[in-house]
Amino acid sequence: xxxxxxxxxxxxxxxxxxxxxxxxxxxxxxxxxxxxxxxxxxxxxxxxxxxxxxxxxxxxxxxxxxxxxxxxxxxxxxxxxxxxxxxxxxxxxxxxxxxxxxxxxxxxxxxxxxxxxxxxxxxxxxxxxxxxxxxxxxxxxxxxxxxxxxxxxxxxxxxx
Ligand code: THU
Numbered sequence: 001x002x003x004x005x006x007x008x009x010x011x012x013x014x015x016x017x018x019x020x021x022x023x024x025x026x027x028x029x030x031x032x033x034x035x036x037x038x039x040x041x042x043x044x045x046x047x048x049x050x051x052x053x054x055x056x057x058x059x060x061x062x063x064x065x066x067x068x069x070x071x072x073x074x075x076x077x078x079x080x081x082x083x084x085x086x087x088x089x090x091x092x093x094x095x096x097x098x099x100x101x102x103x104x105x106x107x108x109x110x111x112x113x114x115x116x117x118x119x120x121x122x123x124x125x126x127x128x129x130x131x132x133x134x135x136x137x138x139x140x141x142x143x144x145x146x147x148x149x150x151x152x153x154x155x156x157x158x159x160x
Pocket of ligand 1: 045046072074
């Protein structure tokens with residue numbers, strides 16, 4: 001029997017102001033997108049902003065549904081829109097901010113497993129890393145240099 005250890009690396013910024021200017025602006029787009037989330041069931045609003053290599057910024061937010069599983073997370077709303085409108089563009093980075101109407105979120109909120117899987121597909125498709133920055137409403141910002149670092153042992157087309 002052999003043990004395998006998997007390590008990953010995240011970088012933590014103290015707050016929004018500690019981010020490089022262009023990243024801060026992208027995160028502010030995620031804040032704006034969060035305001036338009038439709039989340040009457042969870043009261044948990046998420047905004048995502050993507051920078052494409054053609055300079056476009058695409059945003060998305062979570063869209064819930066009375067039939068709960070029919071809703072969609074912010075990250076996938078944004079990434080699928082980007083994929084549908086700019087199929088040839090590469091995604092450089094994604095900024096995510098999550099906030100609850102029930103209590104203030106002060107720690108970085110990572111993308112859910114389904115969103116990680118969806119983002120991983122695009123990272124493989126474009127053969128280039130996607131940087132992921134995520135935070136709550138306030139507080140520290142976490143950065144991953146690639147989606148792959150957030151999804152060890154990912155499932156991808158190589159096994160099909
Ligand atoms: N949500 C996102 O938008 N992104 C995530 O990565 C995690 C969860 C949304 C889905 C749902 O509308 C609400 O947050 C509560 O789960």
